[in-house]
Amino acid sequence: MEFTFTPENLNRINEVISHYPEKRPAVMAVLYIAQEQNGWISYDAMKEVARVLEMTEEEILGIVTFYTMYHEKPVGKFHLQVCTNVSCMLKGGYKIYDHVKEKLAIENGGVTDDKLFSLEEVECMGSCGTAPMIAINEDYFENLNIQQIDQIIESLKNK
């Protein structure tokens, strides 16, 4: 599948490049733009990022694989990230994680058959004081209990 940036996104890319003395440092932002446009970062997207920033494909691959927030395969429309690190764990983070796993019948990294949900066990998200938490796409949901999780998932199904 060919990948090319939309004209608006090319403008955004040029703006980001202007923040730095060279092109390469824009790579993290450009990968986010690619992910936003494509839903995930395909190899074709990496090739295009490499071309736009005059970097090698290997360099791009190296960066995509280093950082956890770049998706190397498609995720669900709603990407659920459950923190199970210490502060969350002490407040039932694993109960929430196991519950979501069971409810959606997927494992860590899995996507539901209808492509609506995907699940990821994540490290501390900076919500330790409002634990347990779950991030859905870019939004944080905090101070959660199982009931609320159920309600949130049900409401997303109808969105």
Add this chain to the structure above:
Amino acid sequence: MMEKIVLPDIKDLHLIDVYIQNGGYSALKKAYTLTPDDIIDQVKKSGLRGRGGAAFSAGLKWSFMPKSTNKPKYLCINGDESEPGSFKDRQILEFNPHQLIEGTLIEAYAIQANAAYIYIRGEYHKWIKLLEKALADAYEYGFVGDKMKEKFGGSYSVNIYVHKGAGAYICGEESALMNSIEGKRGYPRVKPPFPAQNGLWGCPTTINNVETVANVPPIINKGWEWFSKIGEPKHPGTILYGLSGHINKPGIYELPSGTLLTDLIYNYGGGVPGDKKILCIIPGGSSMPPLRGDKLEGIKMDAESLKAAGTSIGTAGVIVMDEDTDLVKVLARIAKFYYHESCGQCTPCREGTGWMLKLLNRIAKGEGSTHDLDLLISVASNIEGNTICALGEAAAWPVRFMITRFRDYFESRVSKEVILPVANKVHSMRHTEFPLAPIKD
């Protein structure tokens, strides 16, 4: 009423007009009437120490920047905030972003930076947006960028850019952070050379934590003497203490340095749910050596006092664990984190974190032996001091100190089986001072 410096209780302070009405950006104006050296001197005298983990003197760090150089200079503000138990910088981004921007501008001027980058962890989408909004307003008002010259009538101007991370704890380490800004994998660099000599793009660079920088405007406004008298003289100012885990009122509390740990937990945090006893505390984010719950009396929360108590202030994110906590599982979870976040450059860290996780998982399953406890301490001790960056220590400390300080607890979770050393044919001729381990029943 205790004075709050970084997060004052002022409604809508995140709005630029409210911030200005409350004296905002006046420190910047004052700073431009001083020389960069004056500012560095004042910050040095104020005693302000870094809030990102190592508690290093901020003014001293700034003074390391070379004065005569043809190279551009850079400032990096560290908002990676990924240390488990830490969630303070996020509050500044949300409730007082302009004080961070103002502090950044003052520091940039003091070190004569050509550009400043605020690095924020990628997961903080919402807080990045809030900061970007505040920054756009500051640009519009002429506090940042080209318009500064006109506004302040000087020759100095600087741009501030937000750089979004993408999920890697190691990028909070200052040299990894610079590599990440440069558009590379976030690998820590060997030091020396230090950032002040050889930082971003090989140019002189200073890195400070978000909270550290947010303390700068009040210091310039009210003077270093005022600041140096707050809290503990050797680590003055207020600290954004975090409370999480088994605590009735979790959250961020801005209090003078040197606040008693027990005060923090019982008076401010409302104590432990169900009035349970405390088994264990981690005082400054998951990397710091844990303390026994029965030994918290009299411990003050500042860098020197915590050092004396056998631990470290770190990010001041206090994690409380009650008497029913499964410490083995907690330690295994901590080990999993460092195993996951090790960048893999150094063998002791890359391999050691994996071995510690395996051993702890075995103990958690009830299949461990006393030997495993000693092996864990040995693996941890062999990581410490043998790596490029301090993630090695961050991974080793919790394991080594949790096991030594809770030896009784861990002993009760493993079998007493003694694994006899096996004679090694090849080395058996070599003299050894170690006798066989005595057999206990």
